[in-house]
Amino acid sequence: MSMKLSTRQVDGVTIVDCSGRITLGEGSVMMRDTVRDLLSKGQKKIVLNLGDVNYIDSSGIGELVSAFTTTKNQGGELKLLHLTKKVHDLLQITKLYTVFDVKDDEAAAVKGFK
Amino acid sequence: MEQPVSYTLDSTLETVDHAEEKATRIATELGFPEEEVMQISMAVREGAVNAVLHGNAYSPDKKVILAFERTPDGLVITIRDQGKGINLNDIPNPLAPENLLKTSGRGIFLMRSFMDEVEIRPSQTGTEVKLIKHVHGPSAGGKEASQ
Numbered sequence: 001m002s003m004k005l006s007t008r009q010v011d012g013v014t015i016v017d018c019s020g021r022i023t024l025g026e027g028s029v030m031m032r033d034t035v036r037d038l039l040s041k042g043q044k045k046i047v048l049n050l051g052d053v054n055y056i057d058s059s060g061i062g063e064l065v066s067a068f069t070t071t072k073n074q075g076g077e078l079k080l081l082h083l084t085k086k087v088h089d090l091l092q093i094t095k096l097y098t099v100f101d102v103k104d105d106e107a108a109a110v111k112g113f114k
Numbered sequence: 115m116e117q118p119v120s121y122t123l124d125s126t127l128e129t130v131d132h133a134e135e136k137a138t139r140i141a142t143e144l145g146f147p148e149e150e151v152m153q154i155s156m157a158v159r160e161g162a163v164n165a166v167l168h169g170n171a172y173s174p175d176k177k178v179i180l181a182f183e184r185t186p187d188g189l190v191i192t193i194r195d196q197g198k199g200i201n202l203n204d205i206p207n208p209l210a211p212e213n214l215l216k217t218s219g220r221g222i223f224l225m226r227s228f229m230d231e232v233e234i235r236p237s238q239t240g241t242e243v244k245l246i247k248h249v250h251g252p253s254a255g256g257k258e259a260s261q
Binding site: 015023024025057058061062063065066068069086090093095096099104 | 156163215216221223227
């Protein structure tokens with residue numbers, strides 16, 4: 001299943017609902033383009049909802065890191081929401097789990113922005 | 115899979131997906147548990163990515179050779195490219211604080227995390243990566259039946 005992304009606004013925060021695979025190629029490119037597009041429009045409070053992401057490879061991990069640092073460098077904030085076990089485990093073994101702001105609850109994620 | 119199988123693949127993104135699919139199918143057929151099938155397929159995917167991108171650099175003249183062999187101890191997967199070879203000393207530790215936020219460089223680390231043994235043999239005519247997963251469960255690979 002390829003990557004699908006859709007965005008919605010909740011109290012000034014952009015939620016990006018992701019599903020499928022974030023892997024080298026189309027998935028990674030879609031993620032990169034979406035985050036860059038949001039930032040270019042000044043939407044700098046971003047939540048990546050990864051609840052339906054069933055697979056991610058090292059390129060996908062790199063894309064999450066890129067999204068996080070690009071947003072931060074532009075004065076924004078990016079959080080991850082609803083990690084599946086696979087994604088959670090990957091972020092643990094790569095020591096990235098504590099780097100990202102990871103939330104289990106959408107309302108708490110939205111409220112958590114400064 | 116009674117006999118070793120080998121595939122010669124183009125240096126394309128499709129090859130990465132095909133390699134992963136073949137690994138998933140073969141590991142499943144051999145009876146590895148679901149979690150280990152995922153680990154094997156992901157390690158093969160990372161190896162194929164390295165072969166296609168970093169080894170062969172998408173060259174249409176260079177191939178990726180992917181081989182699977184069932185051994186008494188488990189599954190041995192070999193991924194060989196036709197690139198210039200890599201310098202193992204140039205591979206950074208992705209867990210080092212200064213590398214944590216790098217956007218690449220985790221492929222070999224993930225292979226080592228998911229497989230029991232990983233051997234990397236670079237040469238001037240290409241890099242060979244051997245991934246080994248031992249049979250841990252009683253049913254994987256029919257080990258129990260063979261005893």
